[in-house]
Amino acid sequence: MPRHLAIAYDCLFPYTTGGGERLYRSYAAWMAERGCSVDYLTSVQWDQPGVPHEDDFRIVPVTGRLRLYDAHGVRRSAAALAFAWGLFRGLRARRRAYDAVLVSGLPVLNVFAARAALVGTGTEVVVDYLEVWGRAQWREYAGRITGTVAWLLQRAAVALTPIATCHSQLTARQLSAEGLRGRLLVSPGLLDGDSGVAASAGAAEPAYVLYAGRHIPDKRVETLPAAVARARATLPGLRLVVLGSGPSSSAVDAAIGDVDGAGWIDRPGFVTDERLLELMAGASALVNPSRREGYGLVVVEASAHGTPVVLVDDSGNAATELVEEGVNGFVAASDSPEDLAAAIVAAVSAGTALRRSTRAWYEEAVRTRTVERTVDGILAALDAAPSDSGEADDRRAPIHEGPK
Structure with missing residues (x-):
């Protein structure tokens, strides 16, 4: 089992909120629970000086504060570039510090940064795909030119992915359509244990x-x-x-x-x-x-x-x-x-x-349908991965099938 892992995402819960932020923080906590030392590579999102302390993992800022979205709720290319560059430099400085790095596929430039920084080190790279879009979706989201460029970059990143994780059969099919050649883990789910919420007595009135x-x-x-x-x-x-x-x-x-x-x-x-x-x-x-x-x-x-x-x-x-x-x-x-x-x-x-x-x-x-089971699947996939992260791996069968 890998002992020193890094997770790379430009946001960290609770400083920013959202499904991805919660997921990657939970990954870090569960990997630490499994005995791994975990660094969370991210951007600065807090107001206090210094770096916040976490009991389960270490926060490692690789960029300063970023304005991630424009006025229309679209991710800014400048922010994606800034984080990718910071991630490249951060991983380059720690080239042999990690057994494996789990990087979010959103923004997709993260994948290129991680692969370039770690080439030749033997460090395994896992890319977690929250979503994968087709060309039409990218163009609708970001415009004809920017959207087409983003789609082409996504296809290249998918082709460079040695181990991919995703969280739905929809995304699994999209990864295949976009040219995934590496191994695929379809997670069983993303619940972080029982919420402790009791079932309500009934719906309120008026409904x-x-x-x-x-x-x-x-x-x-x-x-x-x-x-x-x-x-x-x-x-x-x-x-x-x-x-x-x-x-x-x-x-x-x-x-x-x-x-x-x-x-x-x-x-x-x-x-x-x-x-x-x-x-x-x-x-x-x-x-x-x-x-x-x-x-x-x-x-x-x-x-x-x-x-x-x-x-x-x-x-x-x-x-x-x-x-x-x-x-x-x-x-x-x-x-x-x-x-x-x-x-x-x-x-x-x-x-x-x-x-x-x-x-x-x-x-x-x-x-x-838990994050704990998903983390166990990722760690098992890393144990079964080739020792050289640059090697091709054409095993296409999912490591774990998610719910149909």
Whole structure:
């Protein structure tokens, strides 16, 4: 088993929040639990002088503070370049310090930085892919020229990946389509143990559905007011609570005005963790109309309370893999008001029976879909890897199959 590992990502929870930040911090903690010494290579995100101390792992800043996103919620190329350069220099200075380095595939320049810095050292490189996009997705996200360049860089990075990890069958298929030749680990899940949340006694009255997250175009939050307005034709007292904010908040506000929803839609912005837990526990359903999700941890977080989810079927939405229709939620055929409303009505109308089966789904998931098992798979993959990280490895079979 490797004894000295590094994890490279430009963000670190809790200084920045998000699914990737939580995942990589959890990786570090579980690898330390397994007896590994772990360095977390990141950018400065804290205000106090010096480097914060962690009991489980060592924080190693390789760049100063970075402005990661532009005004539209798109990752800035300048920040990606700055972190990649800092990562290259940091790893170059520690060329033989690590047995293995796990680097996030987002931003993709991280892969080139790590491979270039470690060439010839025998240090194994694992690339964790939160998401993999096709050319059309990249161009829609970043524009025709920048998006095409990003897609070509992604294809090159995938081809250079000796061991890849991902967290959905969707991403596994996309990695194959983008030319992965290395080994592939499809993780069983990303739960970090039992949340300790007790199942709620039942949905609050009057009934409401909840959205919690950023307001960016991919999340399609602005579709919710019209959908819930249509659902109210069947469930007259139903309300909508929209948490968060972001670049598309103005579109959300316009959509609320279009359905005259001020009297039955609450939009408090971001709330405390305690209030978020209260709202999630009391919701009749958590609704997330996102077109793309690399995993969909919000499904699990809601299920811990017994709160079912409503998602939208989309080619880029891996979160739908976590939904068993009628067991822990429903998947709408599209984000149209009609389709979303039908799924919302089904979830709310199913009542207590659906909440019980949702909680039962969660209790099974915390035994089988965990970060701990994912880390064990990564360490086993490193034990089985060739001794020279520059060697090609054409073993294509996944080391561990995730849930289908």
